Amino acid sequence: MVPDKLTTSAQVKQTQETLLRLRVALNRTLCGKEAVIEHVLTCLFARGHLLIEDLPGLGKTTLAKGLAQAIGGIMARVQCTPDLLPSDITGFSIFNQQTRAFEFQRGPVFADVLLIDEINRATPRTQSALLEAMAERQITVDNQRYTLSDTFFVIATQNPCEHHGTYPLPEAQLDRFGMRLEIGYASKQHEVEILQNDVIIDLARRREPLSAILEPGMLLYFQEQVARIQVVPCIQQYLVDLAHATRQHPQVHLGLSPRGLLMWQRLAKARAFLQGRHFVIPDDLLHVAQPVLSIHLGMESNADNILVAIIQSVPVPIIDS
Amino acid sequence: MSTKLLSYPGALWHLLPWLLTGFSWLICELTLQPLGSSWVSLWTVPASLLLICGILRWASHYSVPLRWCGSVRLQQALYVLCLAAPLLYSAAGIKFGWPVAPLERQLLRGLSLLLAVLLIRRQEQKRDRILGMLSFFIALFASALSKNPWSPILLSLYLTLALIWLICKFWQYSCEMATIQRARRRPWGVLSAFIALPLITLIVLTDIGRTIAYQMQGFIHSSGGTSGGHELALDGVGDGANSVSGKNASSTGFADEDIFMESQEDSLYDVMSEIYGEPRTGKEINKAIALRPQDVAFIKNHGVAPKSERASRTFQLQRSTPTRRYQLKSQPADALLYVEGLTPLHIRLATYAQFDGTQWQEEQPYYRSLSIQLKSDGWMMLSIPHWIQELSQPVTHEIKIGQYVSQRLPTINNLAGFRIGRVNQPNWFSWAQDGLLHMIRPLPSGNSIEQRTHLLRFSDLPVPQISKAPEKDIYRRIEVCHHNHGDWRVLARQWVTDLPEGWPQINTVIERLRSHAQLDPDFVLPDDCPDPIAHFLFQSHRGPDYLFAGSAVMMLRSLGYPARLISGFYARPEDYDLRSDQTPIHADDIHFWIEIRLPDFSWVTLEPTPGYYLLQPLPSFTERLAMLSKQSMQWLLTHRWLNGTGLLLSLLIWYFRIELRNLMASRYWKWRVESDPRRIVIATLRLLLxxxxxxxxxxxxxxxxxxxxxxxxxxxxxxxxxxxVFRQLAECALYDSFPRIDIHQTRKLCEAALVSGSLKFWRSHPALHHNE
Structure with a gap:
């Protein structure tokens, strides 16, 4: 049973235990990437969408599948190619000769977790089909509006190395993502662990898939709890100052948009929730700053240095009175 | 002006406020520079540096932080210092006797320094506004005071730029507010009209060479003076030379200007009412107007008399009884002379050349003609040696005649020129004695003699300029009766033994004489004294100033130097009257001193009497620095115990400054009564930081x-x-809207944090050791 609000310490404890189990399950799926998993959960609870940009074979699909299984939702996967059509994602209407009517065949977008593999291989037309779904959690086909899952979550991947036959994501599309993450190679120790797991429990896991950690409706409940996290005015002012700093930096040609600003606040709240706090502190903002700003800002090279410079240019609100 | 400027706040947009600031600063410098004093450039250097820093700061688009101005407290201290430095300089000048500029100049200097400092910090909007207001104030204030012909032009440019800036700013704001495209057309017509016309008009109409205050007289309030009577005075301030002061308002006013009323008392405007009484209006007054026949016919034809509604000056015949509160009466002078200018001052009235052992004989009228060159401004210039002009410092004095009315004019040494009101007849003047002016008729009371002289410093005189004169020279004659008191000629030779001839010997005689005897104005020589000088030098060792002066002349003559005795007035600096800016000279200011003749027949004043001083040229900046250091050292040595203790205490406080601050802050934290746990946490955090x-x-x-x-x-x-633990508590207090913190537990945690986060703990911070 899902409580309405975290009111008692027992409920808080129960929530933390659930989150811990979720972390453990995902860590088992993607070995040695605790920080990435923390960001993924942050993005999930903040109702954002995730863009994973990394080389092939680093566990992007595994992570998406594991997340879908852990939250107990339906997972769908779309492998993007240049000939992929928007209807391949959203669905299409077919004529039923028996009923003499058009029937809508739902596409993969109606899943809880949608993995869009190599999104930059799809044509801009197909990429645009995702705009409405990601921003408003609904799609419109044949003038008919269809509502998506309340916990609709997009994990898109793209390969930064191969550029032949790809279509870079437009800024409008990028702005609808909450974070851009890089998984990166695991350490030697974790790679050994990955190999051992593959030998020992491969067969067992194939037979018995990962069970759902969250009860039905629990994800939505967590997302509502995140929305209730407090943000004091000085933190919001700090956030706005940071946004202004991104717009004034000479090497940033596209500053943080208001949508990006809202997303940053939601992600900071989600991070505070994951840390077991009911209020946001500056560290929450700073913790998610890199993945948020890297996707919402238009920057030239040395993006990391620019982000550091921007963050260092704004004083953290400590004592303002 | 480019389209870019009007379209978005680009680099030019940032440049405009800087240009405005630069112009106002330039106007200020032009106003302050004409004084020509060396110390003016002292302020120019830091101001220029600060301005350059501001430009660099702008040029680097705020990306280069100036570390030295990063600290907020340092900036605040700098602001205060900028304003206070010129005023402190003035205070020091008054204390140590330097010439100081008037207060408005010091204020202008301080404001210009502040402007330069603010320019560095102009990236913040708040300071930008202050900067704008300050530069506007300085530009107007300085322009009103300035006599530099470039000032009006710069002010025109400043105002033009300011107009451009304001119009662009308003247009930009309008663009943001306007939704109709038509409203966004650039206001080129308005810009041209508002910029070009005032600029051209101001430049064409400005009478270059005169101050704006002069141009504006009658339109703005002023204290009236416009002739620059005082060398440090600017228009309207300290410029009261043209005023005639009296006991009451009826006799107070300005000679050349309109009547000026400063007090609540009646002014000259009220004299008419005082004499004839206040206007009175009766209950019913029948007026009779004499009409011409054609006027009567007009009234008959039209039925009514023509009316006049135009304003006109009236004088009412119906008046109350005159109440004469004041009787107009003369205000006789209460002093012989009034000196305006630098003091102490020696004013010649008579010269004495021959001494028969008991009395001095006044010199005969001077035989050399007086060659005067009349200038257009009324000054009558005399020729003085070229070397004096090079080595000396020109000064101007104004001597107003009081009770002293004589054909023999009070004259200052090294006279280069003089002016008496509007007198333009050089043939009215001649030499009464060598260096003493004579006028064809006595100069009446109330008139002034302006005298332009050259101040010489004793030490600056070139050595070859003084030499011994032949014994037949009138200024070397010695008539003495030998007696048994002692020979002062021997004494003079003893004083100058082993000294080279010239100024060292003269200087030594004068200095020894000043310390040898004591000034006693009431001392009277005994009747049977055969040689007053010997009695004074060997027996009494005291006497009035004429004994000092007489002794000095005779001793110098005995050494071969031509010298003479002078009688006249001594303007004492102690008698200076602040209100009238004058030094009155009374009968008891009569004084005797001496003069040494140079080979070119010019005279150098010397003062052998203790307690009397010569007017020295204004010291240069380095001399003033040396004087200041010397006086400071003297003060330090005089109060050595106090200073030593203060220094020791200061060093101890400096050494333990952190501990002391920490102690005071910790005590304050402990003693403050606070019931809000959040405030306690914030105070603790502040102390830790x-x-x-x-x-x-x-x-x-x-x-x-x-x-x-x-x-x-x-x-x-x-x-x-x-x-x-405290960090989490602090985060809760700072960022949680409704922190649930227990006050007792909070206090305990804060105390524990303060104990742990002691000074010792922070001193072990690796960053400190890394820096070392």
Whole structure:
């Protein structure tokens, strides 16, 4: 049973235990990437969408599948190619000769977790089909509006190395993502662990898939709890100052948009929730700053240095009175 | 002006405020520079540096931080220092007797310095506004005072730029507000009209060479003076030379200007009412107007008399009884002379050349003709040796005649020129004696003689300029009766033994004489004294000034130097009247001194009487610095125990400054009564941050508390558990809207954090050792 609000310490404890189990399950799926998993959960609870940009074979699909299984939702996967059509994602209407009517065949977008593999291989037309779904959690086909899952979550991947036959994501599309993450190679120790797991429990896991950690409706409940996290005015002012700093930096040609600003606040709240706090502190903002700003800002090279410079240019609100 | 400027706030947009500031600063400098004093450039140097810093700051688009002006307290101290430095300089000048500029000049100097400092910090909007207002004030204030012909032009440019800036700013704002495209057309017509016309008009109509205050007289309030009577005075301030002061308002006013009323008392405007009484209006007054026949016919034809509604000056015949509160009466002078200018001053009235042993004979009228060159402004210039002009400093004095009415004019040594009102007849003047002016008729009371002279410093005189004169020279004659008191000629030779001839010997005689005897104005020589000088030098060792002067003349003559005795007035600096800016000279200011003749027949004044001083040229900046250091050293030595104790205490306080501050802050934290746990946590956090700052490892502004602790921990600083707990408490207090904190527990945690986060803990911060 899902409580309405975290009111008692027992409920808080129960929530933390659930989150811990979720972390453990995902860590088992993607070995040695605790920080990435923390960001993924942050993005999930903040109702954002995730863009994973990394080389092939680093566990992007595994992570998406594991997340879908852990939250107990339906997972769908779309492998993007240049000939992929928007209807391949959203669905299409077919004529039923028996009923003499058009029937809508739902596409993969109606899943809880949608993995869009190599999104930059799809044509801009197909990429645009995702705009409405990601921003408003609904799609419109044949003038008919269809509502998506309340916990609709997009994990898109793209390969930064191969550029032949790809279509870079437009800024409008990028702005609808909450974070851009890089998984990166695991350490030697974790790679050994990955190999051992593959030998020992491969067969067992194939037979018995990962069970759902969250009860039905629990994800939505967590997302509502995140929305209730407090943000004091000085933190919001700090956030706005940071946004202004991104717009004034000479090497940033596209500053943080208001949508990006809202997303940053939601992600900071989600991070505070994951840390077991009911209020946001500056560290929450700073913790998610890199993945948020890297996707919402238009920057030239040395993006990391620019982000550091921007963050260092704004004083953290400590004592303002 | 480019389209870019009007379209978005680009680089030019940033340049405009800087240009405005630069123009106002330039106008200020032009106003302050004409004085020509060396110390003016002293202020120009830091102001220029600050301005350059401001330009660099602008040029680097704020990306280059100036570390030295980064500290807020340093900036605040700099602002205060900028304003206070010129005023402190004035105070020091008054204390140590330097010439100081008037207060408005010092204020202008301070404001210009402040302007330069603010320019550096102009990236903040708040300061931008202050900067604009300050530059506007300085530009107007300085222009009103300036006599430089470039000032009106610069002011025109300043106002033009300011207009451009304001119009662009307003247009930009209008663009943001306007939704109709038509409203966004650039206001080129308005810009042209508002910029070009005032600029051309102002430049064409400005009478270059005269001050704006002069141009505006009658339109703005002023204290009236416009002739620059005082060399340091600017228009309207300290310029009261043209005023005639009286006991009451009826006799007070300006000679050349309109009547000026400063007090609440009646002015000259009220004299008419005082004499004839106040206007009175009766209950019913029948007026009779004499009409011409044609006027009567007009009234008959039209039925009514023509009316006149035009304003006209009236004088009412119906008046009350005159109440004459004041009887107009003369205000006789209460002094012989009034000196306006630098003091002390020796004013010649008579010269004496021959001494028969008991009495001095006044010199005969001078035989050399007086060659005067009349200038257009009324000054009558005399020829003086070229070397005096080079070595000396020109000064101007104004001597107003009081009770002293004589054909023999009071004259100052090294006279280069003089002016008496509007007198333009050089043939009215001649030499009464060598260096003493004579006028064809006595100069009446109330008239002034302006005298332009050259001040010589004794030490600056070239050595070859003084030489011994032949014995037949009138100024070397010695008539003495030998007696048994002692020979002062021997004494003079003893005083100058082993000294080279010339100024060293003269200087020694004068200095020895000043210290040899004591000034006693009431001393009277005995009747049977055969040689007053010998009696004075060997027996009494005291006497009035004429004995000092007479002795000096005779001793110098005995050494071969031509000298003479002078009688006249001595203007004492102690008698200076601040209100009238004059030094009155009374009968008891009669004084005797001496003069030494140079080979070119010019005279150098010397003062052998103790307590009397010569007017020295204004010291240069380096001399003033040396004087200041010398006086400071004297003061330090005089109060050595007090200063030593103060220094020791200061050193101790400086050495233990951090501990003392920490002690006071900790005591304050402990003693303050606080019931809000959040405030307690914030106060504790503030104290912890202050401690870290005091020991030299302040928290970087961009780091959060957790990041700061993490960084410190990664730098091998072991953060105590109490501090980590306090960090969470602080985060709760700072960022939680409704923190649920227990006050007792909070106080305990805060106390524990303060104990753990002591000065000792922060001093062990690795960042400190890393810096070392």
């Amino acid at each position: 202050q401690r870290a700052q005091w020991v030299g490892c302040p928290k970087p502004a961009h780091l959060s508390l957790a990041c700061w602790f993490d960084e410190s921990a990664s730098a091998t600083l072991l953060i105590p558990r109490e501090l980590l």
